[in-house]
Amino acid sequence: MEHVWDFQTVFASWSLLSQGLFNTLKLGLLTLITGLFFGFFVGLGRYSRSSWVNFPAGVFVEVFRNTPALVQIMWFYFAFPIISPFDIDTFAAAALGLGLNTTAFCAEIFRGGIQSIHRGQWEAGKALGMTYREQVLRIILPQAVVRMIPAFMNRVVELMKMTSLASVIAFGELMHQAKTISTYHFNPIESYTVAALLFFLVISPFAFLVYHLENRFRK
Amino acid sequence: MSLEILSCRNLKKQFVENQVLRGIDLQINKGESLAIIGASGSGKSTLLRCLNFLEIPSSGEVSLRGELIGSRQNGQVLYQERDLIPIRAKIGMVFQHFNLFPHMTVLQNVMEGPRTVLKLPKSEYESRAISYLEKVGIPEKRNAYPSELSGGQQQRVAIARALAMEPEIMLFDEATSALDPELVGEVLDVILKLMQEGLTCVLVTHELGFAYSAAQRVLFMHNGVVLEEGSAYDVLVEPQQPRTIEFLRGHSRFQLPSPKNSQ
Ligand SMILES: Nc1ncnc2c1ncn2[C@@H]1O[C@H](COP(=O)(O)OP(=O)(O)OP(=O)(O)O)[C@@H](O)[C@H]1O
Ligand SMILES: [Mg+2]
Numbered sequence: 329m330e331h332v333w334d335f336q337t338v339f340a341s342w343s344l345l346s347q348g349l350f351n352t353l354k355l356g357l358l359t360l361i362t363g364l365f366f367g368f369f370v371g372l373g374r375y376s377r378s379s380w381v382n383f384p385a386g387v388f389v390e391v392f393r394n395t396p397a398l399v400q401i402m403w404f405y406f407a408f409p410i411i412s413p414f415d416i417d418t419f420a421a422a423a424l425g426l427g428l429n430t431t432a433f434c435a436e437i438f439r440g441g442i443q444s445i446h447r448g449q450w451e452a453g454k455a456l457g458m459t460y461r462e463q464v465l466r467i468i469l470p471q472a473v474v475r476m477i478p479a480f481m482n483r484v485v486e487l488m489k490m491t492s493l494a495s496v497i498a499f500g501e502l503m504h505q506a507k508t509i510s511t512y513h514f515n516p517i518e519s520y521t522v523a524a525l526l527f528f529l530v531i532s533p534f535a536f537l538v539y540h541l542e543n544r545f546r547k
Numbered sequence: 548m549s550l551e552i553l554s555c556r557n558l559k560k561q562f563v564e565n566q567v568l569r570g571i572d573l574q575i576n577k578g579e580s581l582a583i584i585g586a587s588g589s590g591k592s593t594l595l596r597c598l599n600f601l602e603i604p605s606s607g608e609v610s611l612r613g614e615l616i617g618s619r620q621n622g623q624v625l626y627q628e629r630d631l632i633p634i635r636a637k638i639g640m641v642f643q644h645f646n647l648f649p650h651m652t653v654l655q656n657v658m659e660g661p662r663t664v665l666k667l668p669k670s671e672y673e674s675r676a677i678s679y680l681e682k683v684g685i686p687e688k689r690n691a692y693p694s695e696l697s698g699g700q701q702q703r704v705a706i707a708r709a710l711a712m713e714p715e716i717m718l719f720d721e722a723t724s725a726l727d728p729e730l731v732g733e734v735l736d737v738i739l740k741l742m743q744e745g746l747t748c749v750l751v752t753h754e755l756g757f758a759y760s761a762a763q764r765v766l767f768m769h770n771g772v773v774l775e776e777g778s779a780y781d782v783l784v785e786p787q788q789p790r791t792i793e794f795l796r797g798h799s800r801f802q803l804p805s806p807k808n809s810q
Binding site for chain 1: 548553599628632633635636637638639640642644647648649650659660664708710712747
């Protein structure tokens with residue numbers, strides 16, 4: 329059977345697609361920012377000498393790193409409302425699942441980056457009379473962050489792809505919108521092709537940045 | 548009359564079941580220069596690191612200007628990080644591997660303590676940093692990064708960084724052993740100058756010739772205890788303990804004068 333290409337119907341639904349694009353970016357950026365923020369503290373927490381801090385931080389990271397993001401999203405949408413007094417909408421469930429997942433991965437990036445800084449750097453700061461906070465902010469982080477950038481960029485790429493998982497709970501991100509258009513117009517090839525293209529446009533700059541940075545750091 | 552700067556009593560340090568310091572008594576007076584020698588693994592670095600609390604002693608007492616550091620509780624001394632921070636600021640430390648901050652220029656390295664810890668105004672920490680860079684003889688390198696300097700220059704910057712805190716006492720942990728032989732001299736010259744100016748210095752060193760000519764007092768450590776202690780001449784030239792004699796024989800490539808009474 330010869331396929332008759334019909335991109336017309338896809339572009340006619342542009343408002344659906346652009347809304348999907350917006351929701352994808354919203355979900356991706358929000359979870360990225362919260363993941364970076366909380367990941368920093370969880371990552372540091374794994375260094376804590378107190379096992380009241382490092383043990384829960386370790387459990388948190390391992391749980392969210394070693395379970396599929398899809399399961400996490402489904403769990404927050406379907407299971408969480410049953411065992412908690414809160415109602416939860418599709419965006420909140422997706423953001424929670426992806427946010428915690430990203431927090432766990434960012435915590436590992438922070439931990440690895442900080443670990444890569446020689447112990448003598450901490451000691452030099454300490455010997456000057458710096459507080460722990462000053463050692464972290466003035467000495468360790470400025471050196472570690474540079475080394476962490478490629479890993480963070482990789483995380484952005486992974487995260488932006490994972491946002492499409494939110495379509496399973498019908499959150500109106502790009503993937504879900506493409507599905508809607510395809511069932512309405514019976515044009516899955518065109519809808520998903522355009523969706524893939526849009527994902528590519530959003531994500532590929534980060535991927536190219538990763539190559540670029542990795543090449544630079546190798547020197 | 549001599550003023551006590553730093554002292555410790557019955558200082559012990561244990562790593563898991565490895566007893567590294569087995570009861571050290573030591574008093575360092577103002578203006579004094581003390582060299583600590585001893586075989587590898589005898590606990591010299593650990594002693595220095597306990598004196599500025601990079602390591603927390605397992606037991607015993609450390610005092611700065613006669614004041615006990617930490618708080619005594621049922622015969623034990625407890626240390627809280629917030630009490631130790633101002634103590635470390637008063638004790639300068641120079642490391643074997645310099646540990647300069649690679650993301651900062653030379654000047655920024657030296658300014659860092661006065662700026663972040665002492666919280667001096669910019670005009671003061673900057674001029675202070677420059678004056679200490681002049682003291683160690685490399686003011687012209689102020690805008691270079693540590694990686695652009697030779698080992699000897701890096702160690703001199705590290706000394707300036709510690710001096711810029713205007714500490715009560717300076718601790719040097721094998722400040723020259725990571726250096727190429729031809730760079731050792733420039734660093735020892737700086738240390739010697741500081742000693743002659745009356746700065747209180749403790750140096751762990753394998754440079755016995757330098758210890759002999761620069762240190763007023765020498766302390767020989769073995770297996771976590773001070774085996775022998777006295778003037779540079781007494782310990783290095785006329786040692787009494789068989790262990791000290793054996794150790795010094797192993798360092799015979801350092802030319803020391805023969806004893807006065809041996810002719
Ligand atoms: N953080 C640590 N954890 C466990 N053991 C340690 C630690 N630091 C030092 N030690 C042990 O303590 C002993 C004494 O070490 P220290 O570094 O004080 O010796 P040193 O006299 O400075 O030797 P060197 O001349 O080689 O520098 C060694 O056996 C070492 O393995
Ligand atoms: Mg040592």
